[in-house]
Amino acid sequence: MIQLNNKTYTCPVDVTLGFIGGKWKLLILSHLHQFDRKSYSEIRDNLPGISEKMLSQQLKELERDQLVEKKILALKPYRVEYFLSVQGKSLSPLYAFVSEWGIKYLKEQGIDYLKDQHLYK
Amino acid sequence: MIQLNNKTYTCPVDVTLGFIGGKWKLLILSHLHQFDRKSYSEIRDNLPGISEKMLSQQLKELERDQLVEKKILALKPYRVEYFLSVQGKSLSPLYAFVSEWGIKYLKEQGIDYLKDQHLYK
DNA sequence: CTGCCAGCCTACTTTTTGGTAAGGTCTGTT
């Protein structure tokens, strides 16, 4: 049992899961990793199904956990930009692996995601 | 949007998450990866906090998803053994990475997990 | 023959998570 920030973790895996657990976190992170879609609405439009509540909630947690940073581009017309922090980028191999594993799995199921990508969306 | 087995996924990352999502799956998997503790009670005893309900439920799902296999060692005194399938082993880089990332993070927080491992448990 | 341990399963409750819908500011467009 590891104690950290008033929470208990059973092992290092558990610690990492504390950051990337949840339905949308890895999706948002790997999205920021893959594409450079960074504005709020670009992320929203590229994660079909996510509600604005979830998006802003998760982004906030990711900022708090310092995996994502937000840059305010302008105040008068409020414009922002989200991007992976150094810490967030340190998880890059994970985003890559998880995505490739998914692609490989889909291929085994007869779905060529890369080829047919334009169809999905 | 990807359709597969009556479910909808937004991208390959989402597909992978379908297998390893949830609070205990990665914990169980990486446990089977790291140690060779394989019996039901060994897994239970090494994942402090997991309830038997969760353990058997998750094991069942992992079997269904073919990431884990179960071998019945004996019937009279019912004894079993769980281990990673080929499919489950194909996620090994993930277990390793997630664990190492956690260890690295802990180190940054002043906790030397590897050195003090004996203290946790 | 009692109790304990392996290996589960089930009913029930609580907690967490996620979804809906609405509101609110500001700014540009028509």
Added chain:
DNA sequence: AACAGACCTTACCAAAAAGTAGGCTGGCAG
């Protein structure tokens, strides 16, 4: 002036996930 779009927040509710507690079979040890 009306509307739309970027960028959120909040209140309320439903669903899903997880926790609690107990039960059940069958050996084996004392």
